[in-house]
Amino acid sequence: MPLWTIGVLVTGRYAMSRAEVAHPTPNSDFWPAQSLDAWRSEPEKSFLAWLAQQRVVGVRQFRDSSRETYAAMFSWWLSVLAAKGLGLLEAAPHDATEFFSASEFEPVSRRRYLQLLDKVYRHLLCVGWTGKNPMTVELLKERELEIALPPGLDDASLTLVIGVLTNIPGWKGARDRCAAALLLGAGLRANELIHLRVGDVTEHYEIPIKPHSIHREHTTLILPDGPWRGWYQAWLAQRRELSIPGEVLCPGTPKGAPYSPSGLFRRVSAWLNPLNEGLPQTGPNLLRNTFARQALTCKRYTPLQVQEFLGHEELRATARHMEALKSTVETGDENLDI
Template sequence: MGQIQYITVGMTKMDSLWLSNPTLAYQDWQAREAAGADRRPFSARSIVQHQAMFENFRRHLMAKGTTIASFGTADIDAFWQTPDSRTYSQTTRTRYVKLLDRLCRHLVSTGVRLDNPAAFFLSAERWPDQEPAPLFLTEAEDARLQAYIQSIPDDLAGLRSRSIVAAFLGIGITAGEARAARMADLWPDAAPPYLIVRAHGLRDARTVHLGRFAVSILRAWCARRATLPIDGDLLFTLTPDGRPITDMSFGRIVATALAEIGFAGAEPSPRTLRNTFCRRQLLAGHSRDEVSQMLGLASNRTCDRIAATLESDDRALAQTPRARANE
C-alpha cells in the first residue's frame, strides 16, 4: 500500500484512473496512444483483442488480491499456471508478454508504477519460427464423435453436455459465441435448421446451418431447456440463475466427450472441434471464402492453414505404394 501512496504523488486525473478504474483507463489509453513496435496505431480488431486480454489478466490480479499498480513477476508467473493459461500456445503467451510490457512501460512513464515486471519475461519469450499446425479430429474421430452425440441421454447433465459438443462440432461456433447464444437464436425445426450468431466485437451477425448429425440432440435440448426453471434465455447454462458457462466448463465438457471416443490429441477443446468443422466443410467442397463466412472470419487465414493439412494428406497419399502403382 505504501508503494501506491508514493506513486500517486503528482499523477494526473487520467493517470490515477489506473487505480480506480483500470478497465476504463486501458480503453482510453488504447484509443489515444497505444501503438505497436512500428509506432502505428493498432487496428480496431487488435484493440478489441487487447482489451479482452487485459481484462483476463486484471481478473487474475483481482483474484490474487493485487492491482495493476503493484503486481510483480510472481503474479505474472502465477498467471501462466491458471487452467486457461496452461493451454496457451507460444504465440498467445508471447502476445500477453508484449501487451504487459507495453502496459508497464506506459505506467512507469506516467508514474503509476515504479518498475516493469514484464521485462523479465519479454527477454525469455520469442515468436515461434512458424505457426503451430492447427489441431483437429481425423475423419474417423469426427465420425465417432458424431455418432456419440446422436445418442440422446435421459439425464439433464448428459443431454446438456452432448448438445454443447454438438454445437461446437456441428455449427463451428467459438466458446464465446456458444456462451452468448440465446434460445431464440436456435431453429432446429427450420428447413434447413440453423443458428443465428449475433454480432459481437468486429464480427457481423451470421446464420450457420446445423450439421445433420447435430439436429436431433439440439432439438431435444431445446425442448428440455424450455421446461427448466432457469432465469434468462441463454441457450446453454449450468446454473439456475442463468449465468453463462465458463471456458473452463466448456473445456471439461468437450474433453470428457472426446475421452469417450478415445481421442488422445494434445488439445481436447472447443477450438479443436471448430477446426474440425472447418476442415469438414473444406472436404465437402466449400470454398475458403464460404467457410470463412461460416466461421465469422474476416480473412481466409484460418481456412488456408487448415486447407494446407488437406494438401499434406494428398501428398502423403500420392506416395503410398498403391498410389505409385496406379500412376
C-alpha cells in the same frame, strides 16, 4: 513516469504513463492520426489515436496487456531514434536493422513488433508521407514460422464422438448434443457458446456472434450436413418442456446457471474420453477445428465464407485449416477432396 519494456527503460519525452498506454482514446479523431504534422510533433499521441482506430475497425478489441505492449514497443522505437537525433519520419532501413539486431527478440516477438512498426509506416504512406518505409529490409528477412497445423477429428473419430453423444441419457444428453451442434456444427469458441442465449440462433440457423473477448463480430451457422440442426431443435423443445429458467441456451445446471470455461472444458473432454490416447489435444478448440474441416470439405461454402463463420481476422488463419487438410490427404486419407 519511466516505463520498462522488453528489458529497456524508456525515460524522458517518450515515457508514456500507464494510463496513456492502457487506455487510448476510443475517439480516433481526438488526436489527428491522419495528420503528418501530428505524427511529426506528437508521435506518441498520434500512435495512441491510430491504435484506438484499429480497435474500432471490425469491432476488434485488444487485451489491455496487448495495448500496453504495442504502445511500449512504439515508445521504445521512438527513444532509439531520439538517441540518434532522429524523428519518426526520419528513420531509414539501417536504423531498423540496428534496432532489431540489438534487441535479440524471440522469432515470434520479432515478427510481432516488426509488423506493428510496418503498419505504422504504411499508414503514414497512406496519409501522404513521401519517405521510404524503414521496415522493408527487415521484412525481407522474415521467414514463415513453423506453426503447428490446427488439429481436428478425422471422420472415424467424429463418428465415434457422435455415437458417444447419442447415448448420453436424460436432459444432460439433450443439452450436450445441442452444445456439440454449436461447437462441432457451427464452430463456436467456448466463450461464445457460454454466452449464447435462447433466440440468438435465427430460423435459418445463422448465429450472429458479438465479441466477448478480443475476437471480431461475425456470423456463423449450424451446418446442414450431420445431426447438428436436429440436435439443436430437440434441445430447444426439451428446454421448454423442462421450463429451465434464464436465457442461457446451454446451461450447466437445470437451474439455468451458465457453464464456467473450465466446466465446459471438462464436459467436452468427457465426450472425447474414448479417443484421448490418440488426440493431440482435447477441449472445445479441437471441435472448432473439426467444424472448419467440415465446412471446407462439404462443397457448400467458399474459404471466404468459412473465414466469416470462424470469425478470423485474416484469410490466412482459415488457410491454416486448408493446409491441415492437404497434410491429411498427403498422409493417406484419399477421401478428402479439397
